[in-house]
Amino acid sequence: MTEQQKTAARVGVLGARGRMGMEVCKAVDSAADLELVAAVDQGDDLDAVAQAGAEVVVDFTTPDAVMDNLRWCVEHGVHAVVGTTGFTGQRLAEVRGWLAGRPGVGVVIAPNFGIGAVLMMQFAARAARYFESVEIVEQHHPRKLDAPSGTATHTARLIAAARADAGLGPAPDATRDEVAGARGADIDGVRVHAVRATGLVAHQEVLFGTTGETLTIRHDSYDRVSFMPGVLLAVREVGRRPGLTVGLDALLD
Ligand SMILES: NC(=O)C1=CN([C@@H]2O[C@H](COP(=O)(O)OP(=O)(O)OC[C@H]3O[C@@H](n4cnc5c(N)ncnc54)[C@H](O)[C@@H]3O)[C@@H](O)[C@H]2O)C=CC1
Numbered sequence: 701m702t703e704q705q706k707t708a709a710r711v712g713v714l715g716a717r718g719r720m721g722m723e724v725c726k727a728v729d730s731a732a733d734l735e736l737v738a739a740v741d742q743g744d745d746l747d748a749v750a751q752a753g754a755e756v757v758v759d760f761t762t763p764d765a766v767m768d769n770l771r772w773c774v775e776h777g778v779h780a781v782v783g784t785t786g787f788t789g790q791r792l793a794e795v796r797g798w799l800a801g802r803p804g805v806g807v808v809i810a811p812n813f814g815i816g817a818v819l820m821m822q823f824a825a826r827a828a829r830y831f832e833s834v835e836i837v838e839q840h841h842p843r844k845l846d847a848p849s850g851t852a853t854h855t856a857r858l859i860a861a862a863r864a865d866a867g868l869g870p871a872p873d874a875t876r877d878e879v880a881g882a883r884g885a886d887i888d889g890v891r892v893h894a895v896r897a898t899g900l901v902a903h904q905e906v907l908f909g910t911t912g913e914t915l916t917i918r919h920d921s922y923d924r925v926s927f928m929p930g931v932l933l934a935v936r937e938v939g940r941r942p943g944l945t946v947g948l949d950a951l952l953d
């Protein structure tokens with residue numbers, strides 16, 4: 701064993717045979733300061749992660765599976781980096797409750813690990829107070845299970861909070877006659893439209909409008925490698941941040 705391997709952080713990946721999991725395994729394997737010690741997918745025993753001595757787990761599974769995985773990590777004192785979607789306020793509160801009993805454990809949950817996507821969300825939150833209208837259009841590959849995306853939901857919540865802070869009311873909309881779904885989903889008062897098409901990976905536009913002008917903020921992930929710098933950053937940082945960190949923003953600052 702080389703000196704590098706002796707000090708490398710030991711990483712387990714859950715959802716290892718999925719689109720993101722496979723990319724994460726490659727990224728961890730290629731990082732000199734990280735060692736991939738467990739690659740687990742549906743049907744595999746999570747005890748393999750403990751037996752391999754993983755210090756950090758990365759979870760890219762499904763909204764149905766992620767809470768059980770995360771509870772297992774916290775109970776076993778394993779730090780967790782989570783990209784899986786489906787985190788409501790209620791779920792986050794549950795995770796905080798588990799962590800209260802394990803004060804040394806860190807969990808990072810990020811709706812999007814793409815640095816450009818994080819900036820897109822920050823820019824959108826900043827712009828929100830200046831525009832009376834806003835709608836979000838997210839576009840993804842057709843194998844995605846959830847709609848709207850975690851990124852779009854998070855963006856809508858940030859925008860809604862900024863609008864409320866600025867005292868803005870509902871965006872103007874005279875629609876009275878609507879085919880169900882035509883105006884998209886309503887997330888905290890922000891309309892979100894989800895497109896699914898072969899050839900897409902992960903894309904989002906936030907369209908703002910006010911009298912005489914619009915502003916469009918757009919981000920595109922053309923390849924899942926775009927998420928890897930953010931994932932590796934979180935893997936390296938999570939052990940230094942006990943408790944729950946939501947979003948990559950705090951790690952970038
Ligand atoms: N935060 C971010 O930057 C990103 C988040 N995502 C999210 O990550 C999740 C996974 O996305 P994909 O990789 O595209 O999906 P995928 O369907 O390709 O992969 C999910 C994998 O999890 C496995 N799995 C299901 N239950 C499991 C369990 N109990 N234990 C271990 N493995 C289990 C499945 O067999 C599958 O191999 C989704 O929620 C997606 O929205 C995706 C891309 C970026």
Ligand SMILES: O=C(O)C1=N[C@H](C(=O)O)C[C@H](O)C1
Pocket residue numbers: 785811812840844845848849850851852901902903
């Ligand atoms: O399923 C995906 O692909 C993605 N999921 C995340 C989301 O729902 O926001 C992140 C990114 O959009 C890719």
